[in-house]
Every structure is written in C-alpha cells, then in structure tokens.
Amino acid sequence: MTHTLDRTAPADRTALIRSAWRSAWDLGDVGALDELLSPAYVRRRGPGARVQDRDQFKESIRAVREAFPDLRTEIEDVVVDGDRYAIRWRSTGRHTGTFLGVPPTDRSVEVSGATFARFEDGAVAEEWVTFDSRQLLEALGIVTTLQRAAVDPDLVRGVHRKFITGVTVVTTDDAGTPKGLAVNAFSSISLDPPTVLVCVQHSSSTHPALHRASHLGISILAADQLDVAKTFATKGGDKFAAISWTPGGFGAPLIDGACAQLEVEIGERLEAGTHTVFTGRVVSARHDDLAPLVYSGGGFFDISRTAPLPW
C-alpha cells in the first residue's frame, strides 16, 4: 500500500517536521525546508531580534553549520495539535568556525530550546523560537562564571593607581530629572561604528536611572573643572543645582565647560560583579581646545603643565 502525505494528519506532520529538520540542520540540505515551510514563512525570535523570512532562515542555518560543521539536532518532543506544533530540541556541535564574531574555540557547544509554529494551508507560515542564549554564550566563552580572584585587593588597587585616566561625568535624563556621577572607567571600544563603554557601580544613585534610560551623556572634564569632578564624585543630592549644564540633542544632560562631550545610545548592559558595563553607540560628539583634567594615583592634575616627550 502506498502512502500519500496527508499534510493535515498529525503523524504525517510530525514525520515531515523530523525529516525536514534533519535534512536542513544535520545534513545542510536547507532546500528540504521548502517541503515544510510556506514561501511566506516568518520566524520570530523574541523582542529585539530581527524577524527572518524563509531565505534568511536558510542562510542562518548555513552560517551555523559553517561554524559547527558536525552539528546534530535532536528533536526531543513534537506535539502537533490542529494547525499548531511545538518542538523541544537540543543541538550539539564543535565550534570550529567563526560564530557571533568569536573565532573557533574547538569547544563542544550544546544549546536547547523550543519552537512553536502555526500551519497554514498545509505548510508552516509562522514560527516562534526560544532558546537558552546564556547557555550558548557560556559555551562560546563570551560570558563566564569567574572563580573568586586570589590576588590581594590592595595589590590590585596599587596597580590601578599606576593607570592615568581623564575624568568624565556620566549623566542621564531620568524622566525630567538630571542624574550623574564622576566616572573614570570610560573607554572607546571602536571607531566604526563609534562605540564606547562606561562602568558604573550598582551602589551609585545614578545606576537605576541608567537602566531606565535609552541614552547617556559623557562629559570629559576640563582641567579647570576640579570642583565639578568633586561635586559628581559625591553621592546623591542635586549635583546639577550649582552646575551649568545643557541638554544634548538626544536629551542627555551635558556639562558646560567640559573639553569634550558625547551622547550615547545605550546598547548592552553587562553585569560584572559590583558594576554594570554600559556599552553604546555614539550619536553626538563635540570637543574643543581646552586641556582635560587628569586623574592619577588618587590625585588630579593639569596636563597642560606637563612636558610632552619626544616620540
């Protein structure tokens, strides 16, 4: 007896799902998905993630398989119910090609997740995918659970005192109220795209506002702004009352008289022990000829009074 595929029968749908997944994910035959997915297919991966169409999904499978050529995906459960299906899956593979910007680590990576889908006219029109992204990031070494450091904190403090920085005031507009603190943990990450980071301690009264905000301001203080540095290095209170400042084009308060100013659209908020690392894209910038205030070994210095070395 020959069996013709009945796209409405749960058993046939389950078989189709299993065979299309195996062909595409395990064998790299992404064309097999055309059997399962409608041409108008959309794949949703949660808020913030780009919605993929069928071709983009196939391309992403190719990219995953290039990074993990021995990829194996096990469907641990499939439930088909009317025009819906749900799958619980687990993928394993060795990371031998660049993935998410991470060069090959040769680590074995395991990721598990669930896919929920809707059939329309016998083909999958829409899928919602959730997976444990922390599991993936940990497996790739992008995030790690660190062991307690064995180095004496005073020794580390002494090391940090050898590092010379400027002083910035990191600010944000908290529903109409300006908030800010003095920060020397500021760094450029990249120029293209222009990306920077600042590290802010959880105990800062500005910290909660930075979690609510879409933008932050960074004012690099000028050599004659020691009083401003002290004001913003003092906890709480209305630090802006006695300070001259102006809202930037994106709403972040910027300190007048600073030698440089940036506004940053906040991207990631990375938890790192007692601090949060805020990264973001520079959306406005200005600087002038004023000398910056310098911080070193717990003291403040005027760089214009130092002698440049021949180089």
Ligand SMILES: Cc1cc2nc3c(=O)[nH]c(=O)nc-3n(C[C@H](O)[C@H](O)[C@H](O)COP(=O)(O)O)c2cc1C
């Ligand atoms: C030169 C200097 C640099 C500082 N750098 C940082 C920093 O990078 N991150 C941070 O969280 N606090 C830093 N602080 C400490 C905060 O400015 C300080 O704790 C401030 O009182 C916090 O204010 P808030 O709690 O009202 O936000 C620095 C202080 C000084 C004097």
